[in-house]
Amino acid sequence: MNxxxxxxxxxxxxxRFGSFTAVDHISFDVGRGEIFxxxxxxxxxxxxxxRMLCGLSRPTxxxxxxxxxxxxxxxxxxxxxxxxxSQKFSLYEGLTVTENLRLFATIYGxxxxxxxxxxxxxxxxxxxxxxxxxxxxxxxVGWKQKLAFASATIHRPDIVFLDExxxxxxxxxxxxxxxxxxxxxxxxxxxxxxxxxxDEAEYCNRVSIxxxxxxxxxxxxxxxxxxxHADTMDQVFRIVARQATRGE
Amino acid sequence: MTTPxxxxxxxxxxxxxxxxxxxxxLSVNTGxxxxxxxxxxxxxxxxxRILATLMAPDSGSASVLxxxxxxxxxxxxxxxxxxxxxxxxxxxxxxxxxxxFFASLFGxxxxxxxxxxxPFFGQLEKFPDRMAGKLSGGMxxxxALSCALIHRPDILLLDExTTGVDAVSRSEFWDMLATLRQKEITILVSTSYMDExxxxxxxxxMDRGHILRVGTPDALAAGLGENLYxxxxxxxxxxxxxxxxxxxxxxxxxxxxxxxxxxxxxxxSAEAERRLRREGIADARIYPAKGNxxxxxxxxxxxx
Amino acid sequence: xxxxxxxxxxxxxHIVRDRRTMIITLVxxxxxxxxxxxxxxxxxxxxxxxxxxxxHTPQTREIVARMQADDYFSFTGIVSERExxxxxxxxxxxxxxxxxxxxxxxxxxxxADASNPVVGQASSAYIQNLVSGNAKVPVLxxxxxxxxxxxxxxxxxxxxxxxxxxxxxxxxxxSIVSEKETGTMDLLLVSPVKPGVIIFGKLVxxxxxxxxxxxxxxxxxxxxxxxxxxxxxxxxxxxxxxxxVLSLAIGLLVSTIVSNQVSALIVSAVLFMLPVIMLxxxxxxxxxxxxxxxxxxxxxxxxxxxxxxRKLMIQQLEFRYILQEFFILLGMTVLLLVLSIKKFNTKxxxxxx
Numbered sequence: 001m002n003x004x005x006x007x008x009x010x011x012x013x014x015x016r017f018g019s020f021t022a023v024d025h026i027s028f029d030v031g032r033g034e035i036f037x038x039x040x041x042x043x044x045x046x047x048x049x050x051r052m053l054c055g056l057s058r059p060t061x062x063x064x065x066x067x068x069x070x071x072x073x074x075x076x077x078x079x080x081x082x083x084x085x086s087q088k089f090s091l092y093e094g095l096t097v098t099e100n101l102r103l104f105a106t107i108y109g110x111x112x113x114x115x116x117x118x119x120x121x122x123x124x125x126x127x128x129x130x131x132x133x134x135x136x137x138x139x140x141v142g143w144k145q146k147l148a149f150a151s152a153t154i155h156r157p158d159i160v161f162l163d164e165x166x167x168x169x170x171x172x173x174x175x176x177x178x179x180x181x182x183x184x185x186x187x188x189x190x191x192x193x194x195x196x197x198x199d200e201a202e203y204c205n206r207v208s209i210x211x212x213x214x215x216x217x218x219x220x221x222x223x224x225x226x227x228x229h230a231d232t233m234d235q236v237f238r239i240v241a242r243q244a245t246r247g248e
Numbered sequence: 249m250t251t252p253x254x255x256x257x258x259x260x261x262x263x264x265x266x267x268x269x270x271x272x273x274l275s276v277n278t279g280x281x282x283x284x285x286x287x288x289x290x291x292x293x294x295x296x297r298i299l300a301t302l303m304a305p306d307s308g309s310a311s312v313l314x315x316x317x318x319x320x321x322x323x324x325x326x327x328x329x330x331x332x333x334x335x336x337x338x339x340x341x342x343x344x345x346x347x348x349f350f351a352s353l354f355g356x357x358x359x360x361x362x363x364x365x366x367p368f369f370g371q372l373e374k375f376p377d378r379m380a381g382k383l384s385g386g387m388x389x390x391x392a393l394s395c396a397l398i399h400r401p402d403i404l405l406l407d408e409x410t411t412g413v414d415a416v417s418r419s420e421f422w423d424m425l426a427t428l429r430q431k432e433i434t435i436l437v438s439t440s441y442m443d444e445x446x447x448x449x450x451x452x453x454m455d456r457g458h459i460l461r462v463g464t465p466d467a468l469a470a471g472l473g474e475n476l477y478x479x480x481x482x483x484x485x486x487x488x489x490x491x492x493x494x495x496x497x498x499x500x501x502x503x504x505x506x507x508x509x510x511x512x513x514x515x516x517s518a519e520a521e522r523r524l525r526r527e528g529i530a531d532a533r534i535y536p537a538k539g540n541x542x543x544x545x546x547x548x549x550x551x552x
Numbered sequence: 553x554x555x556x557x558x559x560x561x562x563x564x565x566h567i568v569r570d571r572r573t574m575i576i577t578l579v580x581x582x583x584x585x586x587x588x589x590x591x592x593x594x595x596x597x598x599x600x601x602x603x604x605x606x607x608h609t610p611q612t613r614e615i616v617a618r619m620q621a622d623d624y625f626s627f628t629g630i631v632s633e634r635e636x637x638x639x640x641x642x643x644x645x646x647x648x649x650x651x652x653x654x655x656x657x658x659x660x661x662x663x664a665d666a667s668n669p670v671v672g673q674a675s676s677a678y679i680q681n682l683v684s685g686n687a688k689v690p691v692l693x694x695x696x697x698x699x700x701x702x703x704x705x706x707x708x709x710x711x712x713x714x715x716x717x718x719x720x721x722x723x724x725x726x727s728i729v730s731e732k733e734t735g736t737m738d739l740l741l742v743s744p745v746k747p748g749v750i751i752f753g754k755l756v757x758x759x760x761x762x763x764x765x766x767x768x769x770x771x772x773x774x775x776x777x778x779x780x781x782x783x784x785x786x787x788x789x790x791x792x793x794x795x796x797v798l799s800l801a802i803g804l805l806v807s808t809i810v811s812n813q814v815s816a817l818i819v820s821a822v823l824f825m826l827p828v829i830m831l832x833x834x835x836x837x838x839x840x841x842x843x844x845x846x847x848x849x850x851x852x853x854x855x856x857x858x859x860x861x862r863k864l865m866i867q868q869l870e871f872r873y874i875l876q877e878f879f880i881l882l883g884m885t886v887l888l889l890v891l892s893i894k895k896f897n898t899k900x901x902x903x904x905x
Contacts, residue, residue: 338562340565
């Protein structure tokens, strides 16, 4: 197996907190340019697993690579090659749209020229040209979401991690956001996404479902639906997640 | 006709230049499970704060159980159970300490109303000394609901109880609410999950401070009045762009495993499939779809 | 259990279970008292003094002998005037005592290194004291109420003034605001409990906590720090309790203005801690301040409290000597309580965001 074909490849990834095993020997690969849905009930270990993949937390055991870097030894390099967007959007409300974007670009060490070029590209991509100088606190939530996504991808990372990017957002905006995900994925960026909206799981190339710290289901939405004799991913999720025994 | 449980007339609330509620009128019947469906920023929480007597409207009026939310707030507070959007219990107090505390605020004993919360509090009884902050999301919700119900309110105001909760716990929560309905408690519940609309008797769809539609979920979905089709292909993104270019397609958007196509009067699925094949999407299939609340929301929000 | 009791019980659980805050609350005052009492002593036990004598007489010899015998001084020798000035400049001595005889009359003149003004002042005062022990030398000043210029307990009033603001204002405001943040305050307000009851349910536990603290600090001051015990202790307790209530009212007021814990902390610290330290006379004497700051200090409750405490604890004066301070504090307390309860009670404005 050639690891270069994978954006993410982990084997036996484990995280223990004292006697509690939050993530229990998970192994999976995510191909380049893939949209990978990472599902699980609350407390199944999604966040912990994601933190390890982003280089924010060192695994207790296991090995793997993210964007070609070793997760045990090259966490700083990983951080430079990935983008991360959380549900909270993490934008500076008191800065303008442009200022926010420039700030994140500068953090990733982009040159002034690259920032200018990328900003122009991003603004036309997101159709945000007329909002450049608006304060972030004054723009609607849908635009904030897009801007947060742009900030997470301005440095053109190999992989972008999206942690519940569409929580509480209206159906129209949610759909526009997924079209954005499709677009960056078609340009070769790998998208690793968690969501509570199970219709969104259908949009992913492949989906994994975590239960009690383990990945108990991993396949394309179609394959999962036929495996579990279900019509929708929502049904699949319920069947799988109900296996949970972990005393919450 | 009995008096409505909630009667709202021309309610308006502004925060500076932002209008959170814009001339809202609504009536909820006694014993009804009424849903407020809308995304963040629709004004749901502002409406709840007014109904819960925490905030006065700028204009208009609201009465709950026949009591005005501003003038009769003292009498009203005894009769409503409110569960705010965030987890609002004391995390450093145990399960029983929380329940006892909220019971004592209303001067009631837990035993008096235990029958009401028994169906879901039963699971929490196994760990009475667990700190509320250490409970899982689903358990926290059960405790919060127990605390909101412990004084046997006549009306329950639940503000986004299922936000941030996984699909399994969400579904369990709606099952719990269904049991409460049998106890003749009026429930006003809000959600940003459109798929939860079907669990309510009637719903009001809200967006940006307005109520877009009120009715039963089925009636609303039936009244969509659109020529709706499913479209599938291996290359969904390609299919989406191609469909949007067709002149007879007035809208096209992702919908779970399929795309929903809103066709104009001249739309013909067989013809569209042929056109798509010419565009290079050979496996495109288009067949009629049944619309739901989400389709309606997209239609209504898109028209603004 | 009544509603009020269960509110108190709930608050007590919060306080007891938040170990870190609990420890800080109880340990910090002790550490501060001991630190100011002993470690950061403003007195000097070994002031080095060089003596310049233009003509030796029995009188001068007596002064020098007394100085050599005193623990407070380390006598660096009798030197020439030029040598002495060099020594002072190089920091080899802290003060120079010039003894000049003119027409058979001895005059004393002190040059003190005032780079540490407190030490400079204290040591020159003490030298004066020592010299004036000789009856024939004119007495220039005399220090009263604290004749040895001991500062071990001098700081007790100042520290108490600071601690109560810190504990009461910050802890109450943070605890109220944190309930606003988590949303539990909404649940309390939506219940039939009257807002006034909610407020007192918040204030009483912190008042009791402060009383415990007061006891601890007083015991420490009267034992370890050697503050003289007298009947004024009753007044000390009464005035301190008034000051505690005042601080609680400040905390309440802060909590009605800000909406999150961080700003509660910052507002309490900036608005109250800094002025207490800088302008209350705790460290810098009020009389030495520019007129503007003297005026500002009048609105700082700690100023009046500290002044009252100094009179009661150090000067051992009776209660009637602090009537002015007492009534100013009382007035401020009533004003702040009324203001903050009114603000909290304005049901339809206090809880909008």
